[in-house]
Structures are given as C-alpha cells and as structure tokens.
Amino acid sequence: MKKVLILIVSVSLLATSCVSKKKYTDLQTELGDKLANTEKALADSKTDLSAAENKVASLEDRIKFLEKGNEKYLENVDNLIAMSKSATENMRSTLSQLQQKDEYIKYIQEANSKKDSINLAVAFNLKKILPNGLNDEDISVNIEGTKVFISIADKLLFNSGSYKISKRAEAILKKVGAVVNEYPNMDVMVEGHTDDKLVVEGAAVKDNWDLSVQRSAAVVRELQSKYDVLPERLIAAGRSQYAPIADNSTAENRSKNRRTKIIIMPKLDEFFELLDTPAAN
Secondary structure (H helix, E strand, C coil): CHHHHHHHHHHHHHHHHHHHHHHHHHHHHHHHHHHHHHHHHHHHHHHHHHHHHHHHHHHHHHHHHHHHHHHHHHHHHHHHHHHHHHHHHHHHHHHHHHHHHHHHHHHHHHHHHHHHHHHHHHHHHHHHHCCCCCCCCCEEEEEECCEEEEEEEHHHHECCCCCCECHHHHHHHHHHHHHHHCCCCEEEEEEEECCCCCCCCCCCCCCHHHHHHHHHHHHHHHHHHHHCCCHHHEEEEECCCCCCCCCCCCHHHHHHHCEEEEEEEECHHHHHHHHHHHHHC
C-alpha cells in the first residue's frame, strides 16, 4: 500500500513538474518576443527621433535663411524705393529737357521758316527785276539752304581778261543793289571764279587767284560806291579755278566756269545769336 501511495505521489509530482516547465518555456518565449519587439520599437523610436531632430535642425536653418532673406528683401525694397525716387526725378528732369529741346526746335523751325520766306522774297524780286532777254546760262537765281545765289557769267560783268566792270554790268548790279538794300539784315558775299587757263605773262594780274579776287573786289566796290550797299555787309572772295561747275575740256565749259556769284545770306552774328537765345531761357 505504501508502495502504491509513493508511486502515486511520485507520478503526481512528475506530472506537476512537467506542466510547470512547459509554461515556463512558453512564458520565456513570450517574454523574449516582447523584449525583441520592445527593442525594435526602441530602435525605430530612436531612428524617428534622429529624423525628427534632423528635420528640426533643417527647419531652424530654413528659418534663419528666411530671416536673412527677409532682411535682404527689406533692404532691397528700401533700395528700390530710393532708386525709384531717383529715377522719377531723373525722368522728370529728362522730360523737362526734352520739352525745352522741343520748344527750341520749334523756335529754330519758325526762324528757318521765316528765313525761307525772306529768301523766297529775295529770289522772287531778283528774278522779277533783272533784265529780260538774258540766257539762263548767263544769269541764274537759286535758293540753297538759307542762302540766295545769283550766278552771273563774267561776259556780262567784265571784258575778257579784265577785272574792270563793264557798262553792261551796271544795269544788273544796280538792280541787285536795290534788292539787297531792301533786306539790311542779310550779308552779301561776292565770289570770283575762273577757268583753268593760265594768265598770260605780263598781264595786269599774276594768276587766276589774283583775277578772281580782283573781280569780286570790283563788284563789291561797285555795290558800295554806286548803289549804297553798306560795306560792313559786303564780303569779297576769290575761288580761282578750283570750284568749277563743268570740266574745262571745251570752250563752252570754260565759259560756264568764268562767273561771279553773289550770295545773299543771313548775318553770322545774328545766326549765332539765334542759337544762343533759347539756351539762355
């Protein structure tokens, strides 16, 4: 009986011991899994924390960058405002200058228009009163720019090779003088021109320079002494053979080149005064 009881107790203890070890193993396995999961969660949390810290650092850098950019932007805005004010002032100054130039141009245009009208009147009067029956090649009246040009063939004014005024020239110069005296604010330049033929040795003049100047001076003296043109308005000039209107290859062309030009033009001092007047305003 005792043996049976001992056997039963032993079997019971053995069974109890087996159950407890299995539970322990299961519990140990469960705890191991939980520990592994916890460690993994901790590692993930550390990773997330590191990422969050990096993001925070990046955002802080971004904030600092934006703050600096904002300061620079505000500085640029201030500069732009200052530049805008300066540009506005410069624009106003430029517009004012353009307006002054526009007024000046209008002033000059009106003055030129007035001069053109005077030139037309001078040319019209000259063409009207100069002797009839003369060839256009012998005497012509033209307007070029601000000047009126009267071109007179030398055969109408001088004898061949001479610089003395001919009788035939008096009628022409008298009428030129009358028109010139109607416009006292204009100067008169007389230009002598020759062909390229050399002056004969022993002649009264040295060369074509001398001949062209002597002829222009003779016309100037005639206008002053006989037709009362003020001497301060008169200019005598000689161009010799160096301003031809045709080549000197034929007798006809040489005849064209032997001429006297009377140029009626605005006084230079009044012209410069015209330019200076608007600038002084």
